[in-house]
Amino acid sequence: MVAKKKKIEHIGIIGRRWFEKRNGNTYHTAEIFVNGRKVHKLGVSYGGGSMYEQNAVEWLKANGYFPKDASPILWHVAQDMGFTKDSGAIDVPRKKDL
Numbered sequence: 001m002v003a004k005k006k007k008i009e010h011i012g013i014i015g016r017r018w019f020e021k022r023n024g025n026t027y028h029t030a031e032i033f034v035n036g037r038k039v040h041k042l043g044v045s046y047g048g049g050s051m052y053e054q055n056a057v058e059w060l061k062a063n064g065y066f067p068k069d070a071s072p073i074l075w076h077v078a079q080d081m082g083f084t085k086d087s088g089a090i091d092v093p094r095k096k097d098l
Contacts, residue, residue, distance in 0.1 A: 008065065008083045009035050011074065015052030015089030016098050028052040028089070029098045034065060044098055053087050 012033035019026050026048030032040045040063075042055055053074050060066045070077045078085040092098060 005064065006035060008081060010083055011060070011078065011085045011087075012036075013053055013056045013074070013085075013087040015050075015056075015087070017048060017052065017089050017091050018093075018095050018098050019048070019091065020095070027095070027098065028055075030056045030089075032056050032059060034060075039063075039065075044095075050087075050089075052089055056087075 014031045015028055017026055017028045025046060027044050027046055028048070028051055029044055030042045030052040031038060032042070040059060042059060045051070045055055047055070054072050057066065057070070057072050057074050057077065061068055061070055066077055066081070070080070074085055074087055
């Protein structure tokens with residue numbers, strides 16, 4: 001028997017971005033929290049801006065927290081599913097700080 005997931009009341013996403021000056025690329029990681037509990041940390045991925053948030057939403061969809069057809073935009077999903085959300089990123093000076 002598979003345990004039923006609790007209702008989502010809050011999603012938190014903490015992103016870290018690093019700009020690689022040599023090649024001009026930005027990379028990120030993200031920690032994902034559901035109802036105050038850390039459920040996953042995404043590994044290093046390519047992309048700046050809010051890509052950390054979009055990748056976190058994709059992980060949440062792939063792991064059954066959100067419907068597969070949910071929007072890739074966190075605030076849309078929050079509005080549709082009725083939960084609160086916090087999301088933000090910091091820019092770090094070194095790759096090892098991701």
